[in-house]
Amino acid sequence: MTLLRLSAVSHAYSPGEWLFEGLDFELHRGEHVAIQGMSGCGKSTLLNIMAGLEVPTQGEVLWMEQSTASWTPEQRRTCRLREMGFVFQAFHLLPHLTALQNVMVPLLLGGETESASTEAARSLLTDLGLQHRLEAKPAQLSGGEQQRVALARSLVHEPQVIFADEPTGNLDTVTASHALSLLIDLCRARQTSLILVTHSDAAARSMGKCLRLTANGLVQ
Numbered sequence: 001m002t003l004l005r006l007s008a009v010s011h012a013y014s015p016g017e018w019l020f021e022g023l024d025f026e027l028h029r030g031e032h033v034a035i036q037g038m039s040g041c042g043k044s045t046l047l048n049i050m051a052g053l054e055v056p057t058q059g060e061v062l063w064m065e066q067s068t069a070s071w072t073p074e075q076r077r078t079c080r081l082r083e084m085g086f087v088f089q090a091f092h093l094l095p096h097l098t099a100l101q102n103v104m105v106p107l108l109l110g111g112e113t114e115s116a117s118t119e120a121a122r123s124l125l126t127d128l129g130l131q132h133r134l135e136a137k138p139a140q141l142s143g144g145e146q147q148r149v150a151l152a153r154s155l156v157h158e159p160q161v162i163f164a165d166e167p168t169g170n171l172d173t174v175t176a177s178h179a180l181s182l183l184i185d186l187c188r189a190r191q192t193s194l195i196l197v198t199h200s201d202a203a204a205r206s207m208g209k210c211l212r213l214t215a216n217g218l219v220q
Contacts, residue, residue, distance in 0.1 A: 001029040002065065003160055003193055004050060009059030011045060019045060023059070023217040027161065032184065032194040034204035037213035043197045044165055046213060050195065051084055051163050052076045081110045085154035085162040085192075087183065089169040091146045093138040099125060099149045100134040106157045124152045128182065144175040151183055161193040168203065180206065 004027040012018045019042035027033060027050075037043050048054040049061060052068055061068045063079060071079075085106075093102050103121035108114065125134060128148045138146055147168065154162055167183065168176035180203055187194045196207055204210045211218040 003027050003029055003063070005062040005065070006050065006056075007060045007062070009049065009056045009061065011042065011049065011054075012057045018057075018215065020213060020215055020217060025050075025211075025218055027193055027195065029160070030188075030191040030193060032187065032196070032208040034196045034198055034207040034210040035213055035218070036198060036201075036204055036210065039199075041213050041215075043213050047163050047165055047195065047197050051086070052080065081106065082157065083160045085157070085159040087150055087154045087162060087164040087167040089166040091138070091150045091170075093146055093149060093153075095138050098135045098137055099130060099141065099145075102138070102149055103152045103156050106153060110157055112157075120156055121152065124156050125149070128152055143171050144179060147171060147175075147179045148182065151179065151186065155186055155190065155192070158190060159192060161195065162187060164194065164196045166198060167196070168200075176200075177202070 004025070006023055006025040009023040010018060010021040023046070035043055035046065045054060049056050052061070052071070068076070094105070097105070100118070100121050103125060104117040107117035107120060122134060125131060128151065130145060130148055133141060133145060141149065162183070164183065168179050171179060184194065184206060186192070194207070196203065198204055211220055
């Protein structure tokens with residue numbers, strides 16, 4: 001099943017100043033893809049376009065073979081809440097909430113009950129070895145623990161795809177490797193597709209497919 005398709009996508013910050021042009025891409029269910037490229041080539045922008053957070057200058061983005069161009073803001077929000085998960089270099093945990101509450105957020109925003117959200121978040125955090133840190137707030141957690149909470153938050157609502165933008169960039173080498181392995185294993189177990197933007201060759205090699213973003217699109 002094709003989840004995401006980009007057709008002849010081009011993007012410019014200003015007229016005539018193209019980040020990339022004529023980009024084609026397909027993501028299938030359960031597929032894991034790494035995207036690499038030089039700094040400033042537009043990797044994060046491309047990820048945002050794929051996730052519907054930005055609109056390309058030209059071209060078409062299709063989700064489940066449906067063009068997203070005519071989607072209302074509410075349709076975009078609903079798709080992101082239910083079908084997509086996000087992991088970033090900065091963990092973006094809410095500082096006033098506990099680890100458990102941070103992971104509950106996507107479920108509550110999606111309309112799930114508090115009891116069901118609590119149960120799902122507690123179960124996933126326990127699977128990630130954080131059962132003793134449920135009531136800790138982000139400032140009380142190590143970097144590796146914060147990233148595991150962020151991973152749990154991205155997966156708790158069982159999305160179709162995870163968009164990960166340098167998700168281990170703030171971690172030391174050993175912790176980063178462990179966090180990435182956890183993310184990949186969790187996605188594989190759930191048949192969740194994964195798109196990973198990374199500067200790390202080691203991280204890219206751990207994915208099923210590695211593409212490089214150039215001015216002329218994505219190349220293998």
